[in-house]
Amino acid sequence: MKKRADLLLVEQNLAESISKAQAMIMAGQVSIEGKIIKKYGETYSSDSNIKISFYLPVIFLIILILQISLGAFVSGLDAGQIYRTWPLMNQGYFPNDSIFSDLFSLKVFETPSLVQFIHRNVAYIMLVFFLVILFIVFKNDDLAYLRKSAIWVFLFLLLQLFLGILTIIFGAQIFFASMHQLGSIILLTATLILVFKNSRIN
Ligand code: HEM
Numbered sequence: 001m002k003k004r005a006d007l008l009l010v011e012q013n014l015a016e017s018i019s020k021a022q023a024m025i026m027a028g029q030v031s032i033e034g035k036i037i038k039k040y041g042e043t044y045s046s047d048s049n050i051k052i053s054f055y056l057p058v059i060f061l062i063i064l065i066l067q068i069s070l071g072a073f074v075s076g077l078d079a080g081q082i083y084r085t086w087p088l089m090n091q092g093y094f095p096n097d098s099i100f101s102d103l104f105s106l107k108v109f110e111t112p113s114l115v116q117f118i119h120r121n122v123a124y125i126m127l128v129f130f131l132v133i134l135f136i137v138f139k140n141d142d143l144a145y146l147r148k149s150a151i152w153v154f155l156f157l158l159l160q161l162f163l164g165i166l167t168i169i170f171g172a173q174i175f176f177a178s179m180h181q182l183g184s185i186i187l188l189t190a191t192l193i194l195v196f197k198n199s200r201i202n
Pocket residue numbers: 064067068069070071072073074075076078079080081086119120123124126157160161162163164165167168172177180181184187
């Protein structure tokens with residue numbers, strides 16, 4: 001029996017409501033029998049193979065590229081040679097040579113302590129974000145094909161965070177700074193593999 005695409009999504013518990021299903025279809029997130037569909041009014045067989053695209057790895061990749069660019073700022077401003085403590089930046093979470101509102105001004109591109117502060121915090125955000133990805137990938141059997149690649153990204157992310165902390169503590173000593181730079185290339189490669197695997201299925 002054939003049914004409307006939006007109805008099928010709700011019936012298969014892939015969307016909470018018809019309006020949510022319609023929004024997902026219009027956003028190009030839904031594929032039926034391997035083909036992305038754009039019209040929610042079209043009808044398909046009730047036993048069609050429906051898949052929802054999983055966009056989070058692509059968002060993670062975009063944040064990673066931003067973080068690597070921030071790393072270049074940290075390195076270029078020699079910002080790794082100040083505030084050589086972790087998790088705090090000397091006595092505080094926020095560097096004491098700046099004020100919070102500076103984060104929203106152009107000073108942010110030229111103040112080493114602020115650049116370091118942002119680089120540290122983007123790394124924490126990436127960790128939390130990737131934990132969410134891992135949780136979804138391991139909870140959802142439809143995404144089982146991503147599990148191995150996701151674990152690799154997670155391990156390289158942890159390694160990269162660890163190397164970043166060592167780089168800070170040792171005042172950007174060349175060995176740790178180079179390992180940290182190399183780590184970002186490995187992490188980027190692992191993330192690209194994850195994104196590639198995700199896009200092939202969907
Ligand atoms: C996902 C996490 C991270 C990524 C992808 C990343 C990436 C990078 C990259 C690519 C560079 C070098 C840029 C260049 O030399 O052109 C860099 C520099 C640096 N990063 Fe990170 N980083 C991460 C996390 C961290 C963390 C958590 C810390 C410290 C708590 C940190 C501290 C530093 C420091 C101090 C430098 C400057 C090293 C130097 O002067 O050569 N990074 N980062």
